[in-house]
Amino acid sequence: MTPGSATLARPLDPLRTRWRSLGAREQRALLLAALVLGAFVLWTAAVQPAWRTLRSAPAERAALEQQLQQMQALAAEVQQLRDAPALSPQQASDALHAASAQLGSSARLSLQGDRAVLTLQGASPSQLREWLAQARSAARARPLEMQLTRGAQGLHGNIVLALGGGS
Secondary structure (H helix, E strand, O other): OOHHHHHHHHHHHHHHHHHHHOOHHHHHHHHHHHHHHHHHHHHHHHHHHHHHHHHHHHHHHHHHHHHHHHHHHHHHHHHHHHHOOOOOHHHHHHHHHHHHHOOHHHEEEEEEOOEEEEEEEEEOHHHHHHHHHHHHHOOOOEEEEEEEEEEOOEEEEEEEEEOOOOO
């Protein structure tokens, strides 16, 4: 024996002596228990996490595919907006007024140079979503700042937009 293995063997001597004193049936029972424990540890540490990953992978992949399609659609929309000819300030103003008219009395639009401010009083979230889509596509306006609160009658607050190519 090497000197290092002799120091390791000394603490194990009582265990070896105890093992030799057990009967064959007890040794088999302990081996079976160790085998069961080892199988449980292997299952818990290696097999079960991998199994879970394999089961959840198709759903995660489908969700990621859907996100990719949404991102590609948004990228196509951005490219379409970039490729569209520039609007004159009057055309952008007319498009914003037309979109704001659909909000009815719950909105007031004011133009200040290359910016527009929409003041909302009681608009629904779906109305605002549609208005923002129209403002972005028809007037090529970009939201710069929003200060909205949600109340019992709907959304209240202001939205500041940059018109056309303005910042």
